[in-house]
Amino acid sequence: MLKFIKIMVKPRLLVTRFAPHAQQVAEKLNEQGIFSIAQPLLKIEEVEHPVSIFHKPYDIVIAISCNAVEYSDKQCKNTWPNARYFAVGKATQLLLTTKIDQSVFIPETDFSSEGLLALPMLQQLTNQTVLILRGVGGREFLRDQLILRGASVDYYESYQRVAIKLSRSTTAHKWQQQAINGAIISSIELLEQLIKITAYEDQRWLKSLTLFASSERILEYATNLGFQKTVLLASISNQELINYFTDEGSYDRD
Template sequence: MTHPRPLAGRTIVVTRPAAQAAPLAEAIAAAGGLPLIFPLLEISPVADLAPVHAAAARLAECALAIFISPNAVEHAWPAIQAAGGWPAGGPIPAAVGQGTVKALAARGVHGCIAPTERFDSEALLALPALAKPAVDGKKVLIFRGDGGRELLADTLRERGAQVDCIACYRRQGPSGGVAPLLAAWRGGQLDALTVSSSEGLRYLVDLLDAEGRTYLAETPVFVPHARIAENAQSLGLRQVVLTDGADAGLLAGLHAYNWPHDE
């Protein structure tokens, strides 16, 4: 019989950026868990917004506008609004994940193309709308964070597209230090982490001292993508649990996990 509160008494760290942490934290709490929100990435607008406004002004000239994340939508949208909103008959909107599709839909942009299973650049590039016949000679805008992966842009350029990458937000590691995590670990009150960013995980490892890294290496870390799992293992984490994508996959993985001393 399935326990109605499968995470009862378990403290689970939610590491999504602050603006996106609530849905997973609430789902963990509903399952009896104790969510500890500890964003590994802090998101802020880029210092120079002129390129974002310039890109928004030429949306109508483009065949495709790709948004890498909900953060990209949030931080590009003021410029798009200032330029008159989403152009009628404008570019096909595209996204890497379903959270970004929802962020666009909430702003009235529908018909977004996105992968339905794996949520990464590789899956997006596999869609017919990004194949060479569809993009050859066409203008493409990619709205993303600073320092994002180059695979998407490079591959589209190889397929003949004219690609502009627009950094509309910046990411940095936690500015407040890791004391809350260390305190929870030392008190035996940290059962698992959910991690949805390889970059955020690297920030965490860099911030931890030897004691903290020892704790992290032995703590179950739930990740929704194989690439993050590989990076976690390369950083010395020994209990990496690969789940299905997005919050729903992380939550299902937490529910299914064989927690120690579980009756």
């Protein structure tokens, strides 16, 4: 059973989200007296498709991220399919709602592929066609489970993640000089990149940080890599991150 204990050490945070979200969150947290450094580790590049698949009929469209919504909207030129729409998280739901002007369904609490698959509307999908909006690569778990439930599934991969070049010899040293004691992580890919750019001699320090994420899967992955202090957030949206650190404080799990 998980136990949450309020810690007395004031958070000094590394915000690893994509730009401009990292800068926005760090700026707001600093304004509230929570020291934060914006350090995007990956950048987004558009992937253009010569032929859009949005002209095909779909019963269900699932958006994995805000980037998937933004770049898909740019490429489909307001020709969104007449379908039922789903999103993995609250921020993606909000953005997609503004694009399609209709309801978007999300998991009740577990904002992940697993949470999405638990929704009653996605249990029986015989002869249903599903379009998943996402970036290049990633897990096949959602697609595989939808197929097992009877659906035919297509991807629309409108962007890709590209590593930002950072110095392995100096980057972690700068963070240590700033007394960073926590990091906000929004994906396993970002966590892997954080480890990759940290020199071997700084790995022990890195794994002493408290990791904050809104996914149990990310935190379990981190624990398996040697991180011992992890915190499950309700959401990774900008405002809820700010609310968490300014209103509730930070928590350590043991």
